[in-house]
Amino acid sequence: MNLSLLLILPLVFSLLVLVVKGQQQVRSVALAAAVAQLGLSIYLLIQFLGERAVNNAAYLFELDHSWYHALKIHYHVGVDGISVAMILLTSFVVLAGVLVSWKQEKLYKEFFFLLLFLSLGAYGFFLSLDVFLMFFFLEVAVIPKFLLIGIWGSGKKEYSALKLALMLMAGSALVFVGLAGLFFNSNVDGEHTFDIVKLAANPLAGDLQRFFFPFAFIGFGIFTALFPFHTWVPDGHSSAPTAASMFLAGISMKLGGYGCLRVATWLMPDAAQHYSTIIIVLACIAILYGAFATMMQTDLKYINAYSSVSHCGFVLLGIGMLTKTSINGAVLQMVSHGLMTALFFAVIGMIYDRTHTRQVSQLGGLLKVMPFISSVFVIAGLCSLGLPGLSGFVAEMTVFMGSWQRAGAFYHTATIVACASIVVTAVYILRAVGSSIMGPIKNNEHLSLSDAGWHEKTAAVVLLAGILIMGIAPFWLTDLINPGTEVLMQKIGSIK
Amino acid sequence: MTASQIIFYLISAFILSMGVLSVTSRKIFRSAIWLLFSLIGIAALYFWMDVQFIAAVQIVVYVGGIVVLIIFSIFLTQQSGKEMPKAPLLRTIAGALAVLFGFAFTFLLIDQYGFPAIDQPFDNDVARIGNAMLNTEQGGYALPFEVVSILLLAAMVGCIVIALKTKPEEK
Amino acid sequence: MSDIPISHILFVSTALFFIGMYGLFTRRNMITMLMAIELILNSVNINFVVFNKYLYPDKLDGIFFTIFIVTIAAAEAAVAIAIIINLYRSHKSIDVEDATDMKY
């Protein structure tokens, strides 16, 4: 299976979107792109499982051409369990994103072009095995986000778009410093290289790692709402249009998590162990602090945005703990949170399109008016508070089990703090559900609202399918991810 | 103290005092005249160093041409009697400090640097200069001579264009 | 002329140079700044002549340098005055404090 296909497809379709005329054609091309991409990812999954059974090389379907010889930058692409899971997640969310923005009138051509271009950035990031190529695709994804929020957003969109773009740029600047450190200090048979596999084979000296790790980790951490740098998340997500906030929360926060895992922790394992206590503390703060801050929000999108900060705290906790199960848990949490928050944003978008308000105090009794949307809202809420049978539970429990496995009172207390967040999450989710979905209808014109159209229903069903498959039968996903984490764990070794 | 030393010190004192006066006097016309005397002092210095041609050039161009030009511009731009405004105090102090520091520093440098005293005669009569001016072999200045002439032409054209650019309604 | 150490003449030219600098720093009238520039140029000429006469008597480079400086100084003064007159026409004053259009 030629991996570049996964990149060519979105590129071609995004250009095709620009060529085609009329909203009808544009959105059907975009839908075709998303469906084709989903098909391709599932095909990749099947091929990967088949191939994995046969050969157990760390990375499969590798392609390696020299792209910019002077700087030794290679177009080196390859896939392991974790990246296949992330690619599947991206294709699910992008398909749902396209479907949700079916009725997008304003500048629909540019909107769909940017959406597909954004997905190209994400796919490239997950595929690449060359650190510079990862950085390249990371950058590809930042500008469309700025434009999507700035033009199609709502509320104080310019401020949030600017803030988001600047903070992500700061993040990528830090990442670049980390990369440069890796590149210039690597001496793989005599010369420098960007290649992840080679860099992992012969890591840097201890103190160099300790110096460059914070750059890479904080740089990627900014993408995953690491504690002090998370302030772009609430503003950015709530002013973004539905499809963009789905992509932002669903995938772009996972770029950071994946980067932290692949670049920061794997290439600089000693430093990861050295800094793991700080990472754990920050993650625990993010989890609990994010949850408590969510309780106070009154705007639905802010609630979901803050809860994304809290859920991404789990990802960082899983990575910080550096045990095999906790890293498995981190990857599971990335996939599950991606699906769940995309579904939540989709439903909030649907409610906003109809009632034109996101204030929880003004919404009420929607269950009577819009049974489908409200029940999907309730399911998304239950998923995010970790109801078994849905993906949230599987991911969170793996992270908890993994972090408890690390012996030591500090790690156990950190896990207990993280566990305490399931109560706070329950509180804010039920408050949101209780006042906006249940209860008497607050204003009467809500009575005349229509339930979900076919495109919204399919979007919700696509994401729900993902959540249910992962929630009911997670073993296939863990088997997919396990070999990937084992490769990571060889380096980290000492912690079981 | 030989006569020439005295003459030298006299001339240099004259030059410096005229320069200081030219730079500090409040009336613009008077400062132009001090400049004139200072340039004449410099010409005298050249004569003292018996590089006559340079002195002559100095007198002809500087004293005759440039200072006259400056005086003309003074008449064109303002009433010569009026007091010139004082520069802001901060800048005067800063300027003075910078200048003193610069002078002291260069003075120190020159002092430390032992210049070799070569007493060979310096033959610089006009013929030799003239020959060298248009000479094209090694050490000749034909090329710079041509370049300078082009420059002067450009300057003349420039001045005319700038100065003459009067819009019809302004006249 | 024989027993004056070269450094003394250089002191004179440096002094003249820094007097010209002072004039440039503190004078608010553009024409006076022009005069200051003339002083600076003359101090440079003195240096050239002195170096040529005392250090390299067999060559004439210093002299030629001075000649060319003088010519260029003339051209420069002419252009400068043209600009000053033009400035006077548009700003009604040649005070350097008023000509601050070229700022942030």
Next chain:
Amino acid sequence: MNYSSYIALIPLLPLAAFVLLGLFGRKYFNQSAGIIATMLLLVAAGLSLYTAYQYFFVNGKVGDAYQSITAVKYTWLTFSENVSIDMGILLDPISVMMLVVVTFVSLMVHIFSLGYMKGEERFATYYAFLGLFTFSMLGLVVSSNLFQIYMFWELVGASSYLLIGYYFQKPSAVAASKKAFIVTRFADLGFLIGILILAFYGESLDFNTIIHNLTTQQSSQFLAITSASFLGVSALTWGLVMVFMGGAGKSAMFPLHIWLPDAMEGPTPVSALIHAATMVVAGVFLVARLFPVFSINSDALTVVTIIGVTSALFAAIIACTQTDIKRVLAYSTMSQIGYMMFALGVSGYGGENARLTDSVGQGLGYTASMFHLFTHAFFKSLLFLGAGAVIHLVHSNEMKDMGGLRKLMPITHISFLIACLAIAGIWPFAGFFSKEEILLAAYNKSMVVYVIALLTSGLTAFYMFRLYFSIFWNKEAAVHDHHHGEGTLSMKLPLILLAVCSVAAGFIHFGNYVSSDGTALASEFHLSFAAAPLALGIGGILLAMWLYKTANDKPERLATALGGLYKAAYKKFYIDELYLFITKKLVFNLIGRPAAWIDKNIIDGLMNGIAAATGWISNLIKTLQSGKVQNYLLYFFGGIAALVIIFIYIWKP
């Protein structure tokens, strides 16, 4: 003996009902939803009865002890080599007993709801949620893995949330469901931490392995867990207490009971099923499931006993003062579960080393608790269904709107009377036998517990008959004329069936079926010992008759006489207000609001601050380009001077 062929069907049939009615209920099956669900459940009930028969009478017993059979097992989610969540069905005496209880009571509720809920707009969704609840309860009961029981535990909590919030138009119902879910979720946090501790030290999540690892004294895991300690208490006690906290939350034990009275906002058949027979006993079941581990740790058992006894007494006192009949029943449930808890608390393990004079084994408490759970399920659901029928007729929950209904509702009256006699512990009825065994077990262990239990049983008799007389006797029926009688057959049938069970259940010799280590437990019946509770019971009944049989002002005078105590009891000892204070004032204002404020102002402020700082600095630099030529000259000269100094003095190439 392969159960796996059909055993998996028992939980899956209600799940099928949920999926079918959940997805297509509203459109296609809105009228017939009830019938479909009841049929499916009938099959499940039949299967579970068959399994019970097979297990107890045909092949469950090997040697003289009932075996715990793992019928089905496959790995669901692996954490590490030996720790993984694997879904399995574990059959042992208590789980089979619970299977029968849950399916039977759920069937009764399904049949009752056919009549009670007819005409509801979301009729199909109601049955879908009932199906979900029954599925998760059955799953909980048969689970073989600690995490599997946690999963179904949460599902039970979620379905109770959905069912309590069924009338979502009523804000009080929404608040009650939210409160129920959050309080039980808080308890589940404890349960989760307990699981993590036990799994970490026990090195497995499977029940049999954990119990084996943590009970064999010389096993490495046992030494690890008892040696590790945190704040002076051994990790084993921490784990067990935390797990018990989860159980206490779900069974509405003393500190975490606030959600049970409010949960009465849900439809009454739901309260009958969830808050009488099944969900609230999940806590007891959990402690019973991990009983071997509990039994070796006396601190954990003391905690269980203390919580059990306090809840029993505390709830009985409050029940005597409530006016809403469903709240009376809710507190009575809490009190009865308190009984079951402390019965487990006082019980030892196994029957061999009989400490007592006669051969009544130490494990009596365990069997008594399970027996009481078994009988309580029947008569408590009967009470709730009876109350439901009454509310259906009178359309109000308050006692004062009721009175003299015995003539209008003969069947409900008789069945309600039977249930009251049973719960009060009068001789022929089921309550007498199970409560007597509990009192015996308590008597063996500690006198204090026995005395309190005795006192509470008297109180129980009093408030039950207070309820009975104020509904059926007291004043003449003031019901308006066009009432629709006692309800359809579907409402009467369950009452009759449950009434029969309330009587018959007592005569089962529970000892030889269910005991802590599977071996039969000989429990003789001592008339002398049973005299005391019987006398207290009858005393309570007479007192209630004296006060409430005919409408008089004696209760009011008694209430004013008691004064403060009565008022406090009526106000549920102000615990609700305490919780509200803690959550509203402390959590929301002292943690939530500052967190949000800090995020908005300090951290966000920091980011905006950086932006503002860059703006300010750029402004500063901007003024350098002041347009004044001479300034530039000065900077220029400064630069030259600096360079000259550097290159002459400092820079030594």
